[in-house]
Amino acid sequence: SQTIHQWPATLVQPVGSPLSLECTVEGTSNPNLYWYRQAAGRGLQLLFYSVGIGQISSEVPQNLSASRPQDRQFILSSKKLLLSDSGFYLCACHQGANSPLHFGNGTRLTVT
Amino acid sequence: TQLLEQSPQFLSIQEGENLTVYCNSSSVFSSLQWYRQEPGEGPVLLVTVVTGGEVKKLKRLTFQFGDARKDSSLHITAAQPGDTGLYLCAGRGSNYKLTFGKGTLLTVNP
Numbered sequence: 001s002q003t004i005h006q007w008p009a010t011l012v013q014p015v016g017s018p019l020s021l022e023c024t025v026e027g028t029s030n031p032n033l034y035w036y037r038q039a040a041g042r043g044l045q046l047l048f049y050s051v052g053i054g055q056i057s058s059e060v061p062q063n064l065s066a067s068r069p070q071d072r073q074f075i076l077s078s079k080k081l082l083l084s085d086s087g088f089y090l091c092a093c094h095q096g097a098n099s100p101l102h103f104g105n106g107t108r109l110t111v112t
Numbered sequence: 113t114q115l116l117e118q119s120p121q122f123l124s125i126q127e128g129e130n131l132t133v134y135c136n137s138s139s140v141f142s143s144l145q146w147y148r149q150e151p152g153e154g155p156v157l158l159v160t161v162v163t164g165g166e167v168k169k170l171k172r173l174t175f176q177f178g179d180a181r182k183d184s185s186l187h188i189t190a191a192q193p194g195d196t197g198l199y200l201c202a203g204r205g206s207n208y209k210l211t212f213g214k215g216t217l218l219t220v221n222p
Contacts, residue, residue: 042214044200045213092154105153
């Protein structure tokens with residue numbers, strides 16, 4: 001079965017600093033990969049998704065970017081963090097039309 | 113953009129009570145999934161419903177997909193403190209992306 005690793009688990013960064021969150025997937029190949037952000041324990045907002053290496057689609061305009069340098073690696077980045085970037089960031093993967101999303105345990109980002 | 117409305121947003125009940133949470137949309141979904149999320153963790157899939165009118169049971173949890181595939185409900189019988197969590201519904205439209213509702217935060221008090 002698929003396992004998703006996310007790190008770090010928590011992160012406190014000052015406004016204006018860069019960001020790099022990494023997600024790696026085990027147990028599958030050529031997955032669809034997703035970055036979600038969750039505010040205050042509520043619904044999930046899709047930020048980016050990727051159907052293959054180097055293929056990134058952005059769902060909302062924002063201060064963040066994503067890259068997929070390898071099949072099972074998905075990176076979320078920012079050059080300069082904003083206070084509004086604080087939140088719980090979740091990486092997810094799935095394969096197949098009706099297959100479920102498998103989530104990592106998330107990164108809690110606090111921008112101060 | 114397909115939207116999913118979940119209700120109620122918050123629900124606090126006593127152990128042993130029954131409850132129903134709802135997930136509604138004006139859009140048709142090819143399938144709908146329910147997830148449960150505990151604090152500090154990612155959501156975990158409970159069930160996927162695909163066929164309009166479908167009913168699935170998972171121990172004390174009963175899931176129903178509306179006939180028109182626009183809505184769904186989750187009924188919990190004799191709730192237990194271990195049922196506490198954020199319940200999220202997610203609909204899959206004509207593409208492979210899932211649209212999530214904002215969730216129902218359930219607290220079951222012992």
